[in-house]
Structures are given as C-alpha cells and as structure tokens.
Amino acid sequence: MANIIIPPGWRIPDREATPESVYFNRRAFLKQTALGAAAVGLGACGTEFTPTEIPDEPDLNSSCNASPPSHPLQTICPSPTADLYPASRNMAYEVLGGPAETNRIVAASFNNYYEFSSGGSTNINTIWPNVGPLQTQPWTVEVVGEAELTGTFDVYDLEREFGLEERLYRHRCVEAWSMVVPWTGYPLARLLLRGPSYGRGAERTVVCGNGDIWRAIAQATRCTMALGNPVEVRFQEPKGDGSYRVYAGATTYVLA
Amino acid sequence: MVRIEFTREQPPTFWPDVWSEEYGFYSTVNPAVPHPRWTQAIEIPLGTVEQRVTELFNGYGSYVADLYDPNLLTYIS
Numbered sequence: 395m396a397n398i399i400i401p402p403g404w405r406i407p408d409r410e411a412t413p414e415s416v417y418f419n420r421r422a423f424l425k426q427t428a429l430g431a432a433a434v435g436l437g438a439c440g441t442e443f444t445p446t447e448i449p450d451e452p453d454l455n456s457s458c459n460a461s462p463p464s465h466p467l468q469t470i471c472p473s474p475t476a477d478l479y480p481a482s483r484n485m486a487y488e489v490l491g492g493p494a495e496t497n498r499i500v501a502a503s504f505n506n507y508y509e510f511s512s513g514g515s516t517n518i519n520t521i522w523p524n525v526g527p528l529q530t531q532p533w534t535v536e537v538v539g540e541a542e543l544t545g546t547f548d549v550y551d552l553e554r555e556f557g558l559e560e561r562l563y564r565h566r567c568v569e570a571w572s573m574v575v576p577w578t579g580y581p582l583a584r585l586l587l588r589g590p591s592y593g594r595g596a597e598r599t600v601v602c603g604n605g606d607i608w609r610a611i612a613q614a615t616r617c618t619m620a621l622g623n624p625v626e627v628r629f630q631e632p633k634g635d636g637s638y639r640v641y642a643g644a645t646t647y648v649l650a
Numbered sequence: 651m652v653r654i655e656f657t658r659e660q661p662p663t664f665w666p667d668v669w670s671e672e673y674g675f676y677s678t679v680n681p682a683v684p685h686p687r688w689t690q691a692i693e694i695p696l697g698t699v700e701q702r703v704t705e706l707f708n709g710y711g712s713y714v715a716d717l718y719d720p721n722l723l724t725y726i727s
Contacts, residue, residue, distance in 0.1 A: 496697055497696075535652055536653045566704060568685060568688060568690070573696045
C-alpha cells in the first residue's frame, strides 16, 4: 500500500524557514570543534573500508579488537562487568503504546552528522567501522565539587556496587528522528546517595537545589523512589539551620 | 563521561553556550514549540518511514514535569 504523507499546514521548506548562511552556521561550528577535528583526522587516516552490506549478526570468531570491526555490534570489547549483562528489565519504564524497539543494527550504525561521510561514500551510516576498536578500559570517573564523597572511581567497580538494571528508553532528537533502545545502568540517585555502602540509617546531606521545600520534598521522594524500594516518606519542620529532614524508611535525608 | 562536578549554580551548557539562538532547553520535549528547520510535532522512528506524534516530555511527564517552569511549557516562540 502506498504511504501517502500529507504535510501539515504549518510546514514550510527549510530554505524558507532559515537563511542558508544561518543554517550552515551550526555545521561550520562543528567543523571547528573537536567533533570536526575528529572527522578530519579520520579522513586523513585514509580508512577506505566501506561495507557493501552489514551481516545480520556479529561474527563470533572475529576478535573484538579487529580494526575495522566486522559488525556494528562488535565495536567495543566486553567490559569487566560483562557477567552482569543482560540485566533484568525494570518494567516500570515500559513504553506503553509507544513505538517499537529500534532495530539494533540501525541504532548501532546510525550517524546524524554528514560531516563524517568520506570520499565517494554516499551513505553516511557507513561511519561505524571507523569507531573501532574503541578502548573503554580502564575507565574511571572523577567526582569533584559540592559532594560529600569526592574522588576517582572505577566505573566498573561502581556497576558492581550499585547493580544494574535495564530500561527501555525513548529518545527524540530535535532533528525529528527518534529511537527506542534498551539502556543498562543504575539510577544516578544511587551514586548521589552512595547507596548501601553508607549503611542504612545514616544521616546524609542531599543537595537538591535551592528551591522551595515542596520542590525539595518532591526531589527527595523521587530520589527515594529511584532507589527502587517503596518506603514510607515522612517530613519534619525545618531545623534552626534552615535544613529539612526527610525520613524515608530507615534513612534520614537532610535537605540543605 | 569521566568527570562529575557538583556545583551550587547551574553552569552554562554546551549548545546554549555556543549557539544560544538555537532551540532552547525544551529542545526535544515540547512539540508545541516549533523549530525553524524541523517539526517538533511529529517524529520518525529510526529504521521506519512511520510518523508519530511527539509527546510532551517525550512521554516522561510523570517523572520530570515538576522540574520545569509551567509558564514556559505553553510558550510559543
């Protein structure tokens, strides 16, 4: 059956919406940044690998260190926490009535930047061979600033400490394409509250912004819910120093 | 991501810093605010030719709506 697209009344051609010089301003900017520099660098390396077609599944006999990689799903070597994957899916984040999960190969090989196309290639989505092998080990994250616990942490240690869950997430780009892809990780709240390593019942300072108390309570509640354990949440009048105490289960949160 | 810095004030972020005339903070979540080059009312899921209606907050309103200033949500540029 033919797919007839009826443009909405408000749609106008791009050339009428924005002067071309303005349209290209953002692209020109990109060329001047690291993104652009990376693209130029790749081009200068003379990588001419252009797959004519993508195999359905990765070749399990091919090394994850192969360069170029043999498949869009084989551009990163398994992490030290590979045994934690696939994590069980948190069904609270299911897409009800939403679009179907994006094809994995499409998601893994899609490229939004035509600047990354090179030579005579007409398909900008052939850029994926140039990403591999991407080195993701070792990988540490430095935590600094207004935090109770600062320092440098190994991201894989954090994964083991906090545990992993899978959620199906929707993404929508301003350039009008969207995708639905699984995400595996842990709630940021676990890192912010440093999870079970602090021990339950401990009093913690949670900097949740300078908004009014209702916003702070809403944020504290969300943090608590994000930890995955439904608990009774109670609130107490402000202390002399202006902070509020929120009791969630056995844990007390001090909202500064 | 290799560094997390906690600050008391929200720092300027990448796109608004370098190209403040571009679409605002609600960039991917407000189908009611048009963009000069791409529709924000509908979206095309990757790998398909389907057109879907874009939801406010991309459908995650129950999680994030209270983080936004309600006065800005009805703003039409």
